[in-house]
Amino acid sequence: MISRGPAGAMSAESGAEDADARHGRLRRARPWGVLARSRTALDGLDHLVGGLSTAILALIVLLGLAVTALLCLVGVGLLLAPTALRGLRTVADRERARLSRWGPEIIAREPPPPGLRAALASPATWRELGWSVGHTTLGMFLGLVGLTLPFRAVLDFTLPLWWWLPPPDVVADAALGLWVVDDLPSAMAVSILGIGWIILFVLFTPGMARLQAWGGRRLLTAGADTDLTLRVAQLTATRAAALDAHAAELRRIERSLHDGTQNRIVAVTVLLGAARRAVARDPSSAEEILERAQGAAEQALSDLRTVVRSILPPVLEDRSLADALTGLAAACPVPCEVDAGLPGRCAASVEATAYFVVAEALTNIARHSQAGHATVAVHRRDDWLHLRIIDDGRGRADEHSGSGLGGIRRRAEAHDGTFMLTSPPGGPTILNVSLPCGL
Template sequence: MTARRTRLEGLLARSRATVDALDHLVGGVGTGILALTALLWLAVVALLCLVGVGLPMAPVALRGLRVVADRERVRLSQRDPELVGPGPPPPGLRAALADPGVRGELGWVVCHSTLGLLTGVVAMSLPLAAVRDLTFPLWWRLLPPGEAEDAALNLWRVGDQRSALAVCVFAVGWTALSLLVIPGLERLQSWPGRRLLSAPPGGDLALRVAHLTATRAAALDAHAAELRRIERSLHDGTQNRIVAVTALVAAARRAVARDPASAGEILERAQGAAEQALAELRAVVRTILPPVLEDRSLADALSGLAAACPVPCTVTADLPGRCAASVEATAYFTVAEALTNVARHSGAGRVSVALSLRRDRLLVQITDDGHGGADERAGSGLVGIRRRAEAHDGTFMMTSPPGGPTTLKVSLPCGS
């Protein structure tokens, strides 16, 4: 029984890894198309440079290459440690072509527009073939007679429902092949980008220091903003309640001598004000570090947020263990702020929250089916989410096209 359960868990883990790899490969097809476009444009500019008219367009072409390469760096950073790119290329075409970063991007655009695009297409074709053969008995009669007889990879003739059902056997083979091949194809597709798009050792260190300096400044700003928020909450809420309690208790003391009957009513009002002050103080404490994370897991805490969300929300978690308390608190507040934004601004009918742990990084994804068009610069709390993530050396990504859906992804390192 234990061995069977272990095999089942291994199969489920392999299936999840395959689905994740397929999702990454599909994204690689998108950047592969961009890389192919950039390669063709570079080839046209190079040919025009031979006759002298393409020299003014060369810097523009290299900037376009940098845009496409940066998009690939962002994509690769979603699953692996952040990929830091090189600094700006030096001025002048000759100096730019001699720059190691530019030469690495040129090598990557050749590899990714061919090998990367091919691996992505092959990986996408495997599950499509499984679906095709699995559903073949439902639609094989719609095919012309000649094609229906030669279906099933031309291994046998399909002329009746029984032979059409036999084609479903191939779906099992395609599925098994997908589980075996797709994770390896994902690694093969990502390898040129990991090798060619990273900054040189010295430049990587310098850019890393600059990045950490910027995130440290953002963390200090976020910390100062959090202190101001706590101070306002205590000053405008709890402090006023306590002042009211003090005034009511003083009034009750005076009423004891003059009108003892009214003292009880005043003390009752003082007790109500004290209870309100205690409730507000507890609310402030929960915004500093939610106590629910001490008593329950992160998934359970987020399930509580989902239950309180006005928009129907589902939470799925694939977390084998606990992360550091600061990381879980950041993930909790990220989801809380995101759900608040969804309820206030998105007009969504449903929202989903997904948690997973990949290569020592906690991935949080919030997706809603609202009208989209979310913008960090609109002051909707997204800047705060970015600052929280970057303060932990994490990454923040958001896609929100007009019409939706809106997807927010946060990746946090899970060091203890």
């Protein structure tokens, strides 16, 4: 028997019972795989364009350094060298910030050393210089290729609409000079070439974005000593966050018991006392009072069961994380699809954190996003559990607005995991949480 709430959504328990059938149906009728790859390609294009901008800045800085080095031969360059090195550092910091927005945070190797001699002797300066040379060449080339592919795809794919308008040499350039375009069939042949450009764009743009970012992640990251110091500080902060999250969870349980279950048990006690007195005075009214006491006791039991399930959902213990997430998706008022690829079980604490992350994210989607569809993807790779929640709502999600995203970050960081939110105006909102599974 499937129960439905006011919004027509199935309850979490009923959704978990038909999880296998629903999950199989969603996996079979899923056009979102192609859409997800297209969005990944567009994200890759966004990264390539951002990398192209920093490559242009790096080229300007390199030219400035070259001019400064030449002027050093006459002594004037020594006055300009500190400014040129600060420019190099500024561009490198801009690249660190760009890469940190699309992945793990990159911290500067060390504070800039004071004095020209110390700056020139610092390994960080030379690594930043090496990055700028590589990024100016390979990074700029990849950015230009990434920009060229979609323009070429649009140009060739739409050629049948405008091939008769420009001069013949322009049309020949659109066809890459492979054949003469002088009629509609030849223009249609070029449009097929445009489809090929689109396929190349979708397939290779994410890889080019990763290759463009590779040099920055290798050369601009902090050294071993700096990384260890930051790691200790991070662990201290995440331990404090874990304790705060634990205390907040205890307060939530205490409030639920105090405001709900305890009040109903008090009501049961009062009604039983009234029924006891009614037996002596008016036995006919005792039956009604006992019935009300029984209803209050049943409601108290239901509230207590809800509190217990909020501590650790039984479906995680009885079945699996995939089934539990499918139950959450079934209970969400917004149509939600679950894509779970989990070869085995993770630690109970990791699965519980993943469950509550998805539950909080879906609650935010239902309350604030105005979305028409949501997708939850969970996969395990290299001893990491990766969660990705996407909705097509209005965007502008902010973890500092009190929407519960800050709690998701604290839960993830308490497990030494990562949290990344992308929510531009107009959407889509993409939440990525990664949790280490351990041994």
